[in-house]
Amino acid sequence: MELELRHLRTIRAIADAGSLTKAATALGLAQPALSAQLKRIERSLGGELFERGRQGVRATALGALVLDRARLVLPAVLELQEEAVRFARSGAPAGAGRRPLRIGGTHGPLLGGLVDRIASRDPGVEVVTHTSWSEREIAASTLEGRLDYALIGTCGESPPPEPGRLVWTEVARDPVFVMLAAGHPLAARPRVELGELAGEAWTDVPGDGCFADCFAAACARAGFAPVSVYETDIASCVHLVQVGRAVGLCRATFPDTPGMVTRPLAGTPLVWRHLLGRHPHAAAAVDAPRMTGHLRAAHRAAVARSGSYTRWLAARPPSEDGDAARDG
Structure with missing residues (x-):
């Protein structure tokens, strides 16, 4: 016994x-x-x-x-x-003060920007982060209470994971740009037709969302299928582009990087939505408006750091997708 x-x-x-x-x-x-x-x-x-x-x-x-x-x-x-x-x-143990704020996210510029905003505006709040290539994993962890917030993205109007069980707020949306080596023949163009890249190898970060399908559909509409796609981490994607082994896809907020340029795709065939998810009954839900405000400010700062994006916004003709770059 x-x-x-x-x-x-x-x-x-x-x-x-x-x-x-x-x-x-x-x-x-x-x-x-x-x-x-x-x-x-x-x-x-x-x-x-x-x-x-x-x-x-x-x-x-x-x-x-x-x-x-x-x-x-x-x-x-x-x-x-x-x-x-x-x-x-x-949501907080007695006598222990406020417990850490647990935020999960996929790759992208906003998670770091959000942590920086919280640290500068709410210095008394401790933040714990978790990253994953899997949007479903991040959503599941939020649904099960292991995370307070999920910061992910979806392509176009595709629904996020667990749409009926988590509350999702659209923080911003960006056009998807193409990354080219600085010496690429199309690098001097203000914008690039997707069909002009039909013979290129591509590189992108992995994920279990819909982006790969959306990209394949956009290529099909442009009259080609990608020759090959290298799925790897962000640093390796940048390296493959810089040395001319591939062209890449990125959100328009991707910062300017030596040895490569980012250019808008004509007609904005791909759009990325930044979403903040939470459980509707979680204690942290009361801070959701403040979190959303921090994220939108972080997005504006990311836009300002991208010269190609700010030029695109200034020169965007009325025919472009009016929803792209919507902030809030």
């Missing part, structure tokens, strides 16, 4: 009552049942816990040791239970 908390409560009740008869009454048990239980507990611990006499029971040396531990363990467990209930109801 393994020792359980109920066994420690039984031992303490016997010691406090001073007799098996009084302890049985306090515990709502028949005395024979309590005696049998005590014998099982003593066998599991390797010796007698109480000496029986005319004046009742007295703890043995082993009993005193177990009682000392029980008087530490049982209040601690009770406190843990009470604190857990308060935490579940309020």
Whole structure:
């Protein structure tokens, strides 16, 4: 038999009552049942816990040791239970201040910008981040309470993960640009037709969203299928573009980088929406408007850092997708 908390409560009740008869009454048990239980507990611990006499029971040396531990363990467990209930109801443990804000995100510029905004505007808030290539993983962690917010993106009007169970707010939307080596023949163009890149190898970051399908559909509309697509991390994508091994896709907020340029695709065939997700009943939901404001400010800062994006916005003709670059 393994020792359980109920066994420690039984031992303490016997010691406090001073007799098996009084302890049985306090515990709502028949005395024979309590005696049998005590014998099982003593066998599991390797010796007698109480000496029986005319004046009742007295703890043995082993009993005193177990009682000392029980008087530490049982209040601690009770406190843990009470604190857990308060935490579940309020989102913060009593006496511990505000718990860390847990934010999950996929690759992109806004997660870092959000952390920076929170650190500068809300310095008392501790932030814990989690990143994944999987939008579904981030959404599932938010749904299960392991994250407070999910920062992901979707292509065009495609729905995000768990649309009926998480609340999603669109923070901003950007056109998708193409990354070219600085010496690429099309690098001097103000914008590039997607069909002009039909013979190129491509590079992009992995993901389990709809972007790959949206890209394939846009290429099909332009009259070609991609020759090859290298899925890798952002740094490797940039390297492949810089050395001329591939062209890449990026959000328009991608910062200017030595050795490569970003250019808009004519007609804006691909659009990326930045979304903030949360559980509707999570304690952190009360801060959602503030979080959304921080994200929109981080997006504006990212736009300002991209020379190609700011030029595109200034020169955008009325025929371009009016929703692209919408901020809020």
